[in-house]
Amino acid sequence: MQSYPEIQRNLRTKILTMYKRANAGHIACSLSCIDLMIASLILEKTEDEQFILSKGHAAVALYVSLNYLGEISDEELLTFYTDGTRLSAHPSANKFKNIPFALGSLGHGLPIAAGIAKANKILKNNDFCYVLMSDGETNEGTTWEAMHFAVKNQLDNLIVMIDKNRVQGFGYLQDVLGDTANPKVWKEIGFEVHETGGHDVAQIRNTIQHIKSHQNKKPRVIIANTIKGKGVSYMENTIDWHYLPMNDEQYQLALKEVNHQK
Amino acid sequence: MRNLFSKKIQEVVLQDEKIIFVTGDLGYNALENLRNSIPDRFINAGVAEQNMIGMAAGLAYKGFKVFCYSIAPFITYRCLEQIRLDVCIHKLPVFIVGNGGGYGYGIMGATHHAIEDLACLSSLPNIDCWIPNIDDDVPFVIDEILKNKKPAYLRLGKNVKNPFGTPPEIISQLKKSPQPRVTIISQGAVTQNVIEATENSSDIDIFTVSKLPLLEIPINLKQSILQSKKLLIVEEHVFRGGLSENVSLKLLENNIQLDKFKALYALGYPNELYGSQSYHQKISGLDKENILKVLTEL
Numbered sequence: 016m017q018s019y020p021e022i023q024r025n026l027r028t029k030i031l032t033m034y035k036r037a038n039a040g041h042i043a044c045s046l047s048c049i050d051l052m053i054a055s056l057i058l059e060k061t062e063d064e065q066f067i068l069s070k071g072h073a074a075v076a077l078y079v080s081l082n083y084l085g086e087i088s089d090e091e092l093l094t095f096y097t098d099g100t101r102l103s104a105h106p107s108a109n110k111f112k113n114i115p116f117a118l119g120s121l122g123h124g125l126p127i128a129a130g131i132a133k134a135n136k137i138l139k140n141n142d143f144c145y146v147l148m149s150d151g152e153t154n155e156g157t158t159w160e161a162m163h164f165a166v167k168n169q170l171d172n173l174i175v176m177i178d179k180n181r182v183q184g185f186g187y188l189q190d191v192l193g194d195t196a197n198p199k200v201w202k203e204i205g206f207e208v209h210e211t212g213g214h215d216v217a218q219i220r221n222t223i224q225h226i227k228s229h230q231n232k233k234p235r236v237i238i239a240n241t242i243k244g245k246g247v248s249y250m251e252n253t254i255d256w257h258y259l260p261m262n263d264e265q266y267q268l269a270l271k272e273v274n275h276q277k
Numbered sequence: 278m279r280n281l282f283s284k285k286i287q288e289v290v291l292q293d294e295k296i297i298f299v300t301g302d303l304g305y306n307a308l309e310n311l312r313n314s315i316p317d318r319f320i321n322a323g324v325a326e327q328n329m330i331g332m333a334a335g336l337a338y339k340g341f342k343v344f345c346y347s348i349a350p351f352i353t354y355r356c357l358e359q360i361r362l363d364v365c366i367h368k369l370p371v372f373i374v375g376n377g378g379g380y381g382y383g384i385m386g387a388t389h390h391a392i393e394d395l396a397c398l399s400s401l402p403n404i405d406c407w408i409p410n411i412d413d414d415v416p417f418v419i420d421e422i423l424k425n426k427k428p429a430y431l432r433l434g435k436n437v438k439n440p441f442g443t444p445p446e447i448i449s450q451l452k453k454s455p456q457p458r459v460t461i462i463s464q465g466a467v468t469q470n471v472i473e474a475t476e477n478s479s480d481i482d483i484f485t486v487s488k489l490p491l492l493e494i495p496i497n498l499k500q501s502i503l504q505s506k507k508l509l510i511v512e513e514h515v516f517r518g519g520l521s522e523n524v525s526l527k528l529l530e531n532n533i534q535l536d537k538f539k540a541l542y543a544l545g546y547p548n549e550l551y552g553s554q555s556y557h558q559k560i561s562g563l564d565k566e567n568i569l570k571v572l573t574e575l
Contacts, residue, residue: 130335
């Protein structure tokens with residue numbers, strides 16, 4: 016198997032290539048959460064478990080991860096953003112086993128994941144359900160509804176991952192509604208809270224393994240401190256790169272930077 | 278119809294352990310027995326309808342058939358996007374049950390009425406909207422919903438006894454005349470008013486439609502309309518997206534010509550005053566007296 020940095024470089028390169036070919040935005044959103052996906056979807060999720068990408072605007076990170084796992088071919092990746100594709104800008108429904116739900120309207124993934132976790136409890140199996148959210152998504156009312164549902168139903172088989180890059184669609188987390196992804200709040204409501212660096216695959220894996228090693232009737236949240244646009248200096252921590260596509264020069268610089276990281 | 282629904286659900290959940298029942302914190306004096314008989318499969322999701330529907334989609338993805346219950350407006354408008362995205366486009370067996378469709382909650386006011394619910398939900402992909410018209414329709418419709426295993430909306434109304442003894446069907450002919458002067462198509466609780474208004478008439482055909490969107494006009498309904506050439510539609514729902522609009526489209530598509538067409542439908546709150554279900558029916562001209570008047574004029 017490739018080393019973690021090799022996988023990280025490889026998938027970041029594919030992400031950049033797909034966005035450049037499509038002349039599409041949401042690049043920084045995918046670069047922000049790809050390491051969380053490597054740790055959870057690629058390395059820790061078992062065959063029978065579900066991974067839900069609630070921040071559907073990072074679909075490209077999901078597509079390259081499923082490409083790594085062999086579910087989406089290199090040829091199919093080339094169809095991204097084109098007419099007649101199965102790879103729309105936000106994941107579409109009923110096409111891939113590991114894309115169980117079409118998501119992209121924010122605030123839908125956590126309730127769905129809570130339902131899957133509840134089903135696993137009723138079925139008395141040992142499967143976990145992973146859901147990857149943006150921090151902006153914690154603004155949504157459904158997040159708060161689902162948090163309380165998960166706590167009340169003792170869903171310790173639910174692993175919520177928050178990509179806390181602190182950059183929302185039209186402002187910074189702190190400036191929009193305040194820190195709705197605050198670990199104190201999640202803990203107070205009844206979650207087992209883990210704060211991690213969001214780009215350290217080994218640390219994220221360790222956290223997931225620790226979570227899976229014990230039961231305590233509390234749903235779990237990994238609040239991952241991430242950098243939006245991680246790996247491309249001019250994209251990092253900016254609102255612009257939530258939306259912008261790259262020109263040729265920017266693309267070459269981005270490729271160079273992600274491939275020179277350790 | 279809530280108690281008929283509860284009775285039937287009680288039967289089916291004991292026969293099928295893949296059925297889960299979720300309520301949005303409602304069901305007092307109706308769902309207690311159900312809660313006691315399947316404690317592991319009865320979920321009170323709280324006053325949180327959007328999460329209830331998304332969560333139900335997660336349960337359905339894992340192989341369960343999920344009934345979600347609340348008052349009709351709360352479980353339709355409030356969570357329309359969850360119904361569209363989480364349930365409908367994934368074709369999941371989540372069955373949305375709204376009690377008190379139309380003006381069913383009467384004096385409770387506009388917050389508790391659902392007179393645009395069928396327009397909202399029947400326009401979504403892969404979903405059937407079920408409207409039991411008479412009491413016997415309730416168990417029939419629940420069996421259909423479970424058999425189809427696809428997204429469904431069940432709009433429960435007030436009890437209506439069927440004096441004609443006809444078996445429940447999706448499009449049912451309650452009353453048949455040898456030479457119909459007028460054909461009536463009715464939907465929902467106003468069927469009671471239609472039955473009463475036509476008690477002494479022997480030249481009226483009455484049909485009810487318990488499923489939208491309307492996919493076709495069945496042969497017996499077509500024959501009745503071709504004979505009478507006069508059609509009256511009565512529904513406790515706004516015109517747009519309801520039974521009247523559905524029937525109108527099918528008449529045009531099938532080139533069925535009429536001499537006279539009249540639709541009686543919910544007008545909303547034209548005087549901005551509130552009252553019982555009967556009061557709102559009267560304001561919209563859905564009451565027995567107005568139906569009689571319209572029949573005379575046709």
